[in-house]
Amino acid sequence: MTAAPAPVSSTAAGALSAFLRGVERRALVVAELQCGDPTVAEQALVAVMRAFAGIASDLPMAQWPERFWSLLVHRAPLREPTAGHWPAPLEHLAGLTPPARLAFVLRIGGGLDEAAAAQILDLPMADYQHALADACPRDAHGNPDAAGWRALAEQVQLRIRDLPASRLQRLQQPVAAPTSQQPDAASWRTPARPDAPAQRRPVKRQRGRRFPWKGVLIVAVTVGVLLGGAAWWKHARQAGAPLADTPEGAVADAGPVKVEALPTDDLPTVAPTASPFAASDAAMLADPDLPTARDADLYAWFAAGGPVPVDESQAQPSRPEPATAGLETAAADE
Template sequence: MTVVPDAPVTPAALSAFLRGVERRGLVLAQLQCGDGAAAERALAAALRAFSSQAAGRPMAGWPMRFWSLLATAPPLRREPMPGTWLPPFTALGRMQTSDRLALLLRIVAGLEEEPASEVQGIEVAAYRQSLARACPRDAAGNPDAQAWRALAEAAQQELRELSPAQVSRLAQLRES
């Protein structure tokens, strides 16, 4: 087997990667901390840190590194979280910080269990427990698949419907 060294990171490759994750990063941060300004600060810090580290890492590892940097941003880790969550996301505000992050890594970032557990720095079993605690429940206390789908769809709608000002700000953050 021939080993091919990683190609040098080009500014275009880095910019394309960041464009691919910035919307999800912003929405995840907003829904995690319930505070748009704090979310933007956390995303900006993660983008800066990632950009400074990307050249020394294989491109295949970029997604894990980006999500790990964002997930460890102090505004996203506070307990209790002082933010405000409006409908349809009010249930997020009642969750423990780590449980909410587990859920958002799944429905916003699209990470499967193993990568999401790595991002949070926990075992897969602990991630599953966190995700189970975050799962919407019906009146009888059972997992509510319909509420889960509604929450996931609402998060996806947030991704699609960023305001022009938010999109412009993301471009500024990416280029800074």
């Protein structure tokens, strides 16, 4: 049972068609040299192309080569080929076991490197290299024949290059013949078209967007709860902080201070005591020369011939008189 091609875009369909055109020539030669029957090889390749077209749209393009060759080499006619026929230049392939022959044609005909070919065949690298060694021609002494290997590789490349175009055209045949009730059958490469365009559901136009009162209310309530909790926590911390931080023996009451008048009845009466200096102070205060004694520093300065103080209530000269001017005048007057 073959997979039907899935609907793909025109770009993907073009990429798929270009990929198959680029790989079909080598793939046909690989299938033919592996099974030894051109008809069986064409049938196997057509089945692989149909299956690949059905899954290609689900794969990245970078995985297309690996998946295509994996589908081809796992076909029964290639895994377990029956008796076939090989031309004279390639008679060496008839004497190889199917695994060794498949390893050879995939490496030379498919143009794959050893790592990619081993991964496609699900073989470890050592097993794949061992299969290639079994496929290598031997000389008379049983040693690998490098010239024989190059000759086989040249014959395979020549067969790929000279492949008739008619055989490639047969690979593009439609899946089934057209009938009166069906449209013309296109090639299986053409992506399938949907039977009818999907009916689009009418899109309801949204009316003017209403203000999200519910969301705003939820946000407001949440903010109010948070603010209330923060205020309560702050008040609780302030109320409990003095009790926790008060040292032992200290007053922790933070209430208002009460003021009360103390009773004066029980206060003791203290008699005023006379100062021992009261008599001497009274004699000094009664002395008539006390004002002169209080200005003794002024008279001492005047007797020493000090300068006369400047009267700051009047305008001052730009150049002040020297300090010795008054002394000289006083000396001259004498």
